[in-house]
Amino acid sequence: MTTLGDGVGDLEAKTGFASRTAVPRPGGSAGGWEATADLVVVGTGVAGLTAALRARELGLSVLVVTKADVTDSNTRWAQGGVAVVDVATGDSIADHVADTVAAGGGLCEEDVVRAIVAGGPAAVARLRARGTTFDRDADGGLARTREGGHSAFRVIHAGGDATGAEVERALAADVNRQRVPVLERHIALDTLRTPSGGVSGLVLLDPDGARCVVRARAVLLATGGFGQLYQATSNPEIATGDGLALALRAGAVVADLEFVQFHPTVLYTPGARGRCPLVTEAVRGEGAVLVDAAGQRVMAGVHPLADLAPRDVVSAAITRRMAAASCDHVYLDATGIDGFARRFPTVHAACARVDVDPTREPIPVTPAAHFACGGVATSPEGRTGVPGLYAAGEVARTGLHGANRLASNSLLEGLVVGERAAEAVAMDLAAGELAPLTCATPGDAAVAPVADRSLVQRLMSRHAAIGRDASGLAAAVSRIAAARRERALDSHRVVEDAALTLLADALLVAAAERTESRGCHVRTDFAERDDVRWQRSVRVRLDATGAPAVLAPALTGAA
Ligand SMILES: Cc1cc2nc3c(=O)[nH]c(=O)nc-3n(C[C@H](O)[C@H](O)[C@H](O)COP(=O)(O)OP(=O)(O)OC[C@H]3O[C@@H](n4cnc5c(N)ncnc54)[C@H](O)[C@@H]3O)c2cc1C
Missing domain, CATH: 3.50.50.60 (FAD/NAD(P)-binding domain)
Known part of the structure; x- marks a missing residue:
């Protein structure tokens, strides 16, 4: 290399x-x-x-x-x-x-x-x-x-x-x-x-x-x-x-x-933070089904494709079921899959690390942030x-x-x-x-506003995950603003923190703007999809002060 x-x-x-x-x-x-x-x-x-x-x-x-x-x-x-x-x-x-x-x-x-x-x-x-x-x-x-x-x-x-x-x-x-x-x-x-x-x-x-x-x-x-x-x-x-x-x-x-797509099934362990092992959707593709603690199917009657519905649908259904039962995970029953360890060695090994045997018992799973x-x-x-x-x-x-x-x-x-x-x-x-x-010169990013990473993560998980509303989004905006400090971009960690801070601001602006629910964006205060107003992308750019601002809709509807 x-x-x-x-x-x-x-x-x-x-x-x-x-x-x-x-x-x-x-x-x-x-x-x-x-x-x-x-x-x-x-x-x-x-x-x-x-x-x-x-x-x-x-x-x-x-x-x-x-x-x-x-x-x-x-x-x-x-x-x-x-x-x-x-x-x-x-x-x-x-x-x-x-x-x-x-x-x-x-x-x-x-x-x-x-x-x-x-x-x-x-x-x-x-x-x-x-x-x-x-x-x-x-x-x-x-x-x-x-x-x-x-x-x-x-x-x-x-x-x-x-x-x-x-x-x-x-x-x-x-x-x-x-x-x-x-x-x-x-x-x-x-x-x-x-x-x-x-x-x-x-x-x-x-x-x-x-x-x-x-x-x-x-x-x-x-x-x-x-x-x-x-x-x-x-x-x-x-x-x-x-x-x-x-x-x-x-x-x-x-x-x-x-x-932000939340994958319906990462391996659940109590209080897990950071990278959580994924339980690939292919496990459901090969017959596994989502059940709650009482053994009831989560996806029954939710979507014609049931457990193989698109991810936004499955993640939202799991979130609703968890809220109804006041719990933080459901289960993926893969016990009917022959040769699980051979077909899914990565998932099998991750389960083994937390003493779960997918061939004998349902795998505890929960949604987690997955894809932008x-x-x-x-x-x-x-x-x-x-x-x-x-x-x-x-x-x-x-x-x-x-x-x-x-x-x-x-x-x-x-x-x-x-x-x-x-x-x-x-x-x-x-x-x-x-x-x-x-002819090029560096931009002026010698310093940038930075908020504490764990605070940003906590606020985004609480207010900008699956299920958002105007007051939660506004609370996240103002708490991140209050926590921001100008920092010299002199280490890898600070560069990442500055990126996360700016990104949080931009995402919150976009999520607040879209007053409807569509795909991965679920607003509890605007639960319906609104094709008349929102069949278009929300585009964001930095304004003259360096703050993310929503651009006027493109005439074509494209970004
Ligand atoms: C657990 C998991 C399972 C997935 N399964 C699938 C799947 O089965 N099929 C599928 O299609 N997709 C899957 N995805 C999504 C897919 O893996 C990713 O979307 C895709 O790999 C992204 O590729 P990329 O090249 O864009 O970026 P990445 O693979 O994320 O690479 C980003 C690179 O940028 C570098 N980098 C970042 N910031 C900086 C910086 N400031 N300076 C220098 N370098 C930087 C990183 O070090 C890294 O090298 C999965 C994702 C995860 C996390």
Whole structure:
């Protein structure tokens, strides 16, 4: 692996890639370094690594940076699989599009859905060519399972329920083979701005807090989601929404932020905080059912697809059942599944760690923050409205997910849009649309407002999870405002805290604006869906004071 634990000196030695010059640090002391590239990719999950590999194939000089180790990502935790059509099985692109749109609560952009879904088979073929091995069925074809909201068995998987680990392994290995430089443990802090408002590079903090600069014709954000905005989440520690904060500060528009998908089933343990092990939806796909403490089915009569209803429906039904019974979990009865440990080794191991045997007893489960349906508003090729700034994967809002993501469409989006974003950068470079390297300067994010992380998580979990109302949202806004202090962005932790604080503000603004219930956004004070007023995205941008503000509706209804 061309990793760069000691900074860019290693990078030069191993790849001959970057130029290095000393740059002044804030406060006047010497330190840091400066490097150049055509494209700097932020993030080493499915979207970032796919984009980097494609950019390399297209002949771009590309540098990948990640704030953690190369395989630390949401991607490596993905269990269920990748939703991708094989027409030979009787499935069709049209059916996958229809399922995605049905799950999306009226806010998917159908042309975008079609473009991404139709790109799936070729993207998966290239992923396999890069070395990813998916599970096979008895006939030697790809094994396919079914998940919530899917009308067909179309979700391919690897290692039973360890799909993301295999995808991440294969992409990281290929990045290594192709000698794409990856700078680990460097956190992206801010963008470099051109005089005309574009982006042309990044400011990073190295592991010791020294500022480093990458001048690049294009920056691709592939920083994943923000499950860590909540107390309990399926997401790992890296999921702090840094890319969204970076994009907002660079002048980009974000959209659909209020739609945070809560996965219906993470493994319940009393008082659990931080990353909670997921119990993949594929367990329900293979016959498990949700029951309450009395053994009553939770999903009976709630939705025609019962336990395989879209996630927003299942999470809301569980939340209602828990509220009615004044408890904090329900159960997933998977005792009828043959060969559970072989088919779901990750879930089985997580259960074993808390002394639950899924073959003999129901698994205690509860909903937890899982996926950001919204993000930086982009085209399906990853272009944001800011020249030089691109986004792909969970950080982006392409219009694929609408108000609620269909299961296993996320790895698909990372694969398809990751590639297309690299192609868009190459195209924009060739067309002379990207600023030269020399003219950019850092933005002014030397300090930023920061509220205590655990307070933010507590407030968001209490007031902006499943079931929100105007007074709770307003209370969260004012308590976070009261807790905010200007802090120097001089450590990885503070950069993340600043991102979470800004993101909380932006999400609360969007959630308060949407006075209806739709998809993952459930308002107890506006329980009905209101297509007349709200069949459109809420778009947010920073105003002149740096505060998130809702933009006037777009005429087309698109973000
Ligand atoms: C438990 C779990 C199970 C899931 N199961 C599935 C599934 O079965 N199918 C499916 O389609 N989806 C699934 N998802 C969702 C899916 O895994 C993610 O949406 C997807 O992997 C996101 O990929 P990404 O490339 O956008 O970002 P990620 O994989 O999250 O990668 C983000 C990268 O950005 C880096 N980064 C972040 N901020 C910075 C910064 N400031 N500076 C530098 N680097 C930074 C991180 O270190 C990381 O390398 C699951 C998610 C979880 C958590």
